[in-house]
Amino acid sequence: MICALLSSVCFGTASVLQAVAARAATPGSGGGVDVTLLWRALRQWRYVVGLGLDGLGFVLEVVALRTLPIYVVGAALAASLAVTAVVASRLLPVRLSRVEWTAVAVVCAGLALLALAAGEEGHRTGSEALRWALLATAFGVLLVGVVGGRLPDRPRALVLGLGSGFGFGVVEVGVRLVDGVDVADPVLYAVLVGGGAAFLLLTSALQRGSVTTATAGMVLGETIGPAVVGVVWLGDRTREGLGWLAVVGFAVAVAGSLALARFGEAPEAELSGDLADHARPKAP
Structure with missing residues (x-):
């Protein structure tokens, strides 16, 4: 559980750095998902630091997924939005309202309920x-x-965000199924393709879409599906008689994270100083 929470801290802090870098990257031409955006974002030092934190977070996530049910780790990863909100309120000129501080507390409460109710990791191999x-x-x-990138701005952000969530969900489930490096194992390629696609879709959504909508879609995509797979196909369980508590804790943690979805990025309108020098205005 400590690894899952530390992973959430890494991902949440990285989000602040990467969102600013994504907006600062030179816009591409044309519509759809910008496949060269990641390359341009890598020229921003904040994005590189964010990737380093993502790498550390992924290692911690792997450790957590090897010892905890997927639904616990998924909720902890969704809680990275609470971390992002707190970090943004400390490092950037962004302030949390009372409702948002309450949402942070709600996320923590949901994770505490999950920690109490979580049973052993399932041992089915799938x-x-x-x-x-x-x-x-x-x-x-x-x-x-490909399809979502051609949609109008509002549905585009939701579709790309949801797609990125599915990609991260593939990684969550894949980590549980991978057993060493086997080039004949389709799961290995699923993790590589799903993770890469998720990064691309999310970065594109952060640069040119509604961040709140995209982040909310990502949270839903990376939590619900993998949790169901873990329980139904991989044998994840709760402690005896505490299944209801796990459901409540999961729902509370995800709902609190959705309430903080706007912190999927730091709003440029509120940036100042050095950050403002590198940030670009949002697209309408």
């Missing part, structure tokens, strides 16, 4: 069909990017 379905889902995320 069927061959599940492994190929995971790979198909990963490539489906790329298709979502």
Whole structure:
């Protein structure tokens, strides 16, 4: 659980740095998902530091997924928005309202309930069909990017955010299924494709869409689906008689995270000093 929470801290802090860098990157031409955006964002030092934190967070996430049910880790990762909100309120000229501070407390309460109710990690290895379905889902995320990138701004942000959530969800489930490096295992490629596609879709959504909508879609995509897979196909369980508490804790943590969705990025209108020198105005 400590690893899951530390992973959330890494991802939440990285979000602040990457969101500013994504907006500061030179806009591409044309519509759709900008496949060269990641390369341009890498020229921003904040994005590079954010990627370093993401890497550390991923290592901690792997450790957590190897010892905890997926629904616990998923809720902890969604709680990274609470971390982002707190970090933004300390490092940037962004202030949390009373409602948002309450949402942070709600997220913490939900995670505490999950920690009390969580049972052992399931030990099922998953069927061959599940492994190929995971790979198909990963490539489906790329298709979502192609289709969603051509939509108008409002639905575009939701679709890209939801698609990125599915991609991160593929990684969560895939980490549980991977057993060493086997080039014949479809799960290995599912993790690589799903993770890469998720980063691309989320970065594009942060740069040119409604961040609140995109982040909310990401939270839903990366929590609900993987939690269901963990319980139904991989054998994740709760402590005896505490299944209801786990459901309540999961719902509370995710709901609190959704209330903080606007902190998927730091609003440029409130940036100042050095950050403002590098930030670009939002697209209407």
